[in-house]
Amino acid sequence: MNKPFFKREPELNVFGEPLEPCSLLPLTGFFRSGYCSAGPEDVGRHLICAEMSEAFLAFSKTVGNDLSTPHPEFSFPGLKAGDRWCMVADRWVEALAAGMAPRVFLRATHRGALRHVELETLKKFAADVE
Template sequence: MTGYLRNGYCEVPASDYGNHAVAAEVTEEFLEFSARQGNDLRGVVSPGCKWCLCATRWLEAFEARTREPAGDKIVPKVFLNATNFKALDKIDINNLKQFAGK
C-alpha cells in the first residue's frame, strides 16, 4: 500500500523527511531514473502503479527531463486531487499541472 504511513494516502507527517506528497503513476522510465539516483523502487512498485512519491525525486525527474533520452517519460503523471499540499513546499504548482492526469 502506498503512502509514507502505508495507508493509501499521501500524508506527510512530521517524521516524513522525504515529503512523500506527490500522488503519481510511475513509468518504467521513472523507475530506471530513480534507480540511477540511488533509490530503486522496482522491488516495490511496477510501471503503471499509483504511488506517493517524494517531492524532491519527482522534481529531480522534472528537471532532468530535458537531459534524459526518455524526455518527459521520466516524469510521472500527477493526480492533483490526491497530492498533498505539502508537495508545494518543493514544487511549483504550475510544474505539477504540466503533468497532471485527467
C-alpha cells in the same frame, strides 16, 4: 486531570480540497494509509501521487532509488509501470530536472508539495485534471 483535545487539520490537496487516496493496491503513503499525507516523522515528504512508468523507474534506479525491487521488511512491494505511489517531493523535482518526471494525480497530491514545486508545473504532468 483531562488531557487537552487537539483537533487535527484536514488533509488537503493542491487545490485546497479534501485529499483523495492515491493507491490502496499497492498500499502507498508514508503511513501506508493509501494517502500522500505526511507528518513530522516523514522527513522525505512523500506528498506527490505519481503514476510509475518504465522510464521513470529505470531513471530512479540509476540515481540510487530502486523502486522496482520488493522490500517486504519495509512493507514495500516493489513497483511496476502503472502503479500509483506517493513520491518524495524532492525526488519528483529531481526527475523533472532530468526530463523524467512521472505523471501526477493532483487530487491525491498533498498541498505540502507546493513548498517544493509550483502548481502550474504539476498541472503540466496531471493525469486527473486538464
